[in-house]
Amino acid sequence: MKPLPLDYAIRNLGRSPKRLVLVVGGSALVSLLVLGAVGFGRGMQRSFAASGLESNALILGSGSEESVERSEIPPTTAGILASSIDGLRVVAGRPAVSPEIHAALPVARAGVPSDEASPPGVFRGYEPEAFLVHPQVRLAAGRWPDRGADEVAAGPSALARVGGAGVGDRIAVGDAEFTITGILEAPGTAMHGEFWMRLDRLAQLTQRSTHSCVIAAIGDADFDDIDAFTAMRLDLETIAMRESDYYARLSAFLAPIRMLVLATAALVAAGGILGGINAMYSAFASRVREVATLQALGFTRGAIALSLIVESTVACAAGALVACLAGVLALDGLSIRFTMGSFGIAVDSVAVLAGLAAGIFLGVVGALPAIVRCLTLPIPSALRS
């Protein structure tokens, strides 16, 4: 089979610049949609994976394995755990055992009426030990809140919830007002979208005498001893799991949302692909005589089909490349807020590959109906058309 020269297919692309722009643009949109959907899922998974460390044990109230915000444990749990388990990590004489309160509360910029439709902010009450078990967190600006004070630190994604407030601004949490004293950063984790205030102040604000959980750095201890501890201290009514397992469960719990996003993207992309097929069909159908001439000159149907597929695929791949560039520049790291915090869209190699694959798929599949139309006509009929 003598193939048609590659430059024949490439030069054909420029015969109708408007149509080329249409095909490249359509392919870019389809690819961007697929890339965005895959990046959404990857970002969500990556955020949960980075939020929970395998080296941490999470002690939760029994029956609250699915939601730390629902969990209630006695405030003495952290102290009892630290004194009962040998080998837990100790830093500068302090056991790395962090009692915490997690709560979802309505939040708005002070003086601005809160939008009831917007999801609540995620608040974490912490003690200094929190920094021993959450090494992902650092202070980017300002200072940490003082004990008992109406002060709060916030991650960038949390600040976006309150109209982009900054250090020194005040926010309303329920009926109380708090001053933002610092900006915390924990890129790629759920904590990037949280408000942090001191444990005692959040307990007072939420009128609770219990904590949500205790997070302990396992260090040289054995996780199974912590697990056994919860089975022996029945009075505490707790269960133990690795922090990474908790976030893995959360990720599995949210899997239907990821599937929904992917399914929606697939449906819209299918519409785009049908549009692409239509555009290709009309583009190639007008070249029936040209195709018949090529056949009369001795080129086989296979060689002509290959040339048309190359022509279509090159146009669509160009669109996919544009989409990937746009995705990397505009979508990568884009913060998505949801009830349990926030995560960033991850335009990684997998998402880029998915976007490129969508473009190439569109190129190949889009050309097929037109090829069938052009090559099934008898040559004399085609030449007279």
Add this chain to the structure above:
Amino acid sequence: MPRLLVASLAALCCSLAVSAAPPSTPVPDEPKIPASAFVSEAPKDAKDVAALKKTAKKGDTVVVRAKIGGRAEPFPKNRALFTVADRALKSCDEIPGDSCPRPWDYCCESAESKKANLATIQFAGADGKPLKVGAQSVGGLEPLALVVVEGVVSEVDDKGTFVIDARKVFVEPAKKKAGPR
């Protein structure tokens, strides 16, 4: 002479082979719950968990009858212990219409009730700590199984902690449910 040479070479090879072999390191035995802990007859004079928790002190030898459960995971994965509940408490499978997926967690019971009616049974090693092996499915130990345990109280406090070091465990055979006739 050639025979002597061959014998010498063979002896040399054998000694090299022996010296090249890595020194044998004793492999520690896998911890195992002793089969002798499981008995075929229930220990006598068994008491219910709630009654025992009111009177027993640390070091007492006790016999308790109970049902395995009390939390979602009554068996920690790699430690030889399990939690039990007083048989007077109704597990979710005994409540008509309850379709709880983990009927052994006694989720319908209040915190106070659980504190009064739950206990922990452990198979302890020489160090007094539970053996580093899971107890589920050993000797018939499963959630909701009825057991009679003889052992020594190793931990007790007024907050609800009650740990028994098991010496003898009798697992009652599961009753067959009467089918429709």
